[in-house]
Amino acid sequence: MPPHLVEMTAITKSYTVGYGRLPVLRKVNLTIRQGEFVAVMGPSGSGKSTMLHILGCLDRPDSGSYLLDGRDILAATDSELSQTRARRIGFVFQTFNLIHNLSVKENVELPFLYHAAQNGDGETRILSAIEQVGLAGRIAHKPYQLSGGEMQRAAIARAIATDPRLLLADEPTGNLDSSTGREILDLFETLNDAGATIVMVTHNQDVAGRAGRVMTLNDGRFA
Numbered sequence: 456m457p458p459h460l461v462e463m464t465a466i467t468k469s470y471t472v473g474y475g476r477l478p479v480l481r482k483v484n485l486t487i488r489q490g491e492f493v494a495v496m497g498p499s500g501s502g503k504s505t506m507l508h509i510l511g512c513l514d515r516p517d518s519g520s521y522l523l524d525g526r527d528i529l530a531a532t533d534s535e536l537s538q539t540r541a542r543r544i545g546f547v548f549q550t551f552n553l554i555h556n557l558s559v560k561e562n563v564e565l566p567f568l569y570h571a572a573q574n575g576d577g578e579t580r581i582l583s584a585i586e587q588v589g590l591a592g593r594i595a596h597k598p599y600q601l602s603g604g605e606m607q608r609a610a611i612a613r614a615i616a617t618d619p620r621l622l623l624a625d626e627p628t629g630n631l632d633s634s635t636g637r638e639i640l641d642l643f644e645t646l647n648d649a650g651a652t653i654v655m656v657t658h659n660q661d662v663a664g665r666a667g668r669v670m671t672l673n674d675g676r677f678a
Contacts, residue, residue, distance in 0.1 A: 459522075460620060460652050461487035461510065466519035468505055479505045480516065481675040487654065489620075492647040494655045494666035501672040503656045504625065510654060511544050511623050512536045524620055541566060545614030549626040551606045553598040553613075559585060560594045563613045584616040585609075588642060604635035611642060615651070622646070624655040628662055640665045 463485040469478045480502045487493055497503045508514040509521065512528060521528040524543065531539065545566075546552075553562050563585055567577045585594055588608040598606050607627060614622055624643070628636030644665060647653055655666060663669045671678040 457489040457491075459486050460489045460491075460524055461485060461654075462520070462522040463510075464520040466506075466509065466516045466521065468502075468509065468514070468516045479675055480509075482519070483672075483675070483677060485670075485677070487652065489652055490647070490650055492643070492651075492653045492655070492665075492667040494657055494663035494669045495672060496657060496660070496663050496669060497672035498658065502675040503658075503672055506672065507623055507625055507654070507656050510621070511546060512540050542617065543620040545617065545619035545622045547607070547610050547614050547622065547624040547627050549629040551598070551610045551630075553606055553609060555598045558595050558597055559590055559601070559609045559612070562598070562609055563616050566613060566617050580616050580618065581612075584612040587615070587646075588612045602635070603631050604638055607631065607635075607639050608642065611639075611646075615646065620652065622651050622653045624653065626657055627655065628657070628659070636662065 463483060466480055466483040467478070468480040469476045483502070483506060495503055495506065505514065509516050515529065523539065528536070528539070554565070560581065563581050567581070585591055588611050590605060590608050590612060593601060593605060598609070601609065627643070628639055631639060640662065643653055643655070647667070653666075655662075657663050
């Protein structure tokens with residue numbers, strides 16, 4: 456059986472609001488094995504995005520334990536977390552987050568600007584990622600010349616070009632029509648079949664059903 460890539464234990468997180476502290480995550484436990492495709496569902500305010508931000512080393516919990524590939528993430532410095540994000544984690548967002556005056560290739564190159572261990576194979580990996588998502592014919596196009604589905608494919612290429620250990624997707628089909636959304640989910644399934652570990656946040660039951668495992672957050676706890 457594949458080893459655990461993610462091990463979260465008793466993760467809590469709250470935020471300061473006008474009347475005090477608002478609890479968002481309440482002693483959340485989560486384990487994800489290498490090669491899994493996991494969907495996390497839940498209504499707005501359930502803690503999905505907060506949990507994804509902690510998984511992606513974009514935020515720190517108030518308490519608990521988080522091991523990523525056996526490494527104690529909560530003991531890492533900010534600099535070490537930046538390196539972890541650059542080397543081990545890929546992000547796909549609902550709004551694509553592409554830079555509109557850059558071509559597809561230039562957008563996919565961006566993670567390598569922060570990738571400390573450039574081994575000279577960056578160009579090969581960039582071109583391979585673009586081909587893998589089916590955009591070889593759009594490599595010089597800029598985002599405004601692409602459809603919504605093509606922009607999301609470019610965002611996925613950017614996320615996978617560095618060969619991350621963990622791919623995080625936040626409502627990746629939220630800005631797409633149903634047909635294009637299915638194409639993006641087909642691509643995620645293909646990536647998962649090739650060995651990618653994926654965690655996808657969604658509020659859509661049909662989208663979640665494409666994952667291998669579905670978990671539901673309610674009021675900061677897994678149901």
